[in-house]
Amino acid sequence: MKTLKKISFGAFAFILGLTLVLTQSAFKGTTLKTIKRIPLTVYYHGTTFSQASVTNESNWSTTPNDGGCDEEPEVACQMTIDSQFISGGTLQQDADLQATEFDNDNYFVSGSDDPAAEYINRSL
Known part of the structure; x- marks a missing residue:
């Protein structure tokens, strides 16, 4: 049972860390280009x-x-x-x-x- 808790806590921590990395840095939006004057x-x-x-x-x-x-x-x-x-x-x-x-x-x-x-x- 203790081993299962350690594995599930480790998996939870890994998923949480991966989620934070992906949502906070991997998909930064690009700034809109300014419309050029004609x-x-x-x-x-x-x-x-x-x-x-x-x-x-x-x-x-x-x-x-x-x-x-x-x-x-x-x-x-x-x-x-x-x-x-x-x-x-x-x-x-x-x-x-x-x-x-x-x-x-x-x-x-x-x-x-x-x-x-x-x-x-x-x-x-």
């Missing part, structure tokens, strides 16, 4: 540079404009933004553009819901 460039096609026009997402598309973007913060020209904010070649409303006035109702893009977006404005 930047796309959109260009301004509005007829004016008013705040309403510059922040109107339908005035922005992936079709290049006549260029001339020189990085002067005076009026809107182009921006590189994550593709999640673009659908069918047009900027979507969830981009939530912000504009800053240069002078006399002329605005340039100064922000959006994409913290990594890059804005290239141009001279008036």
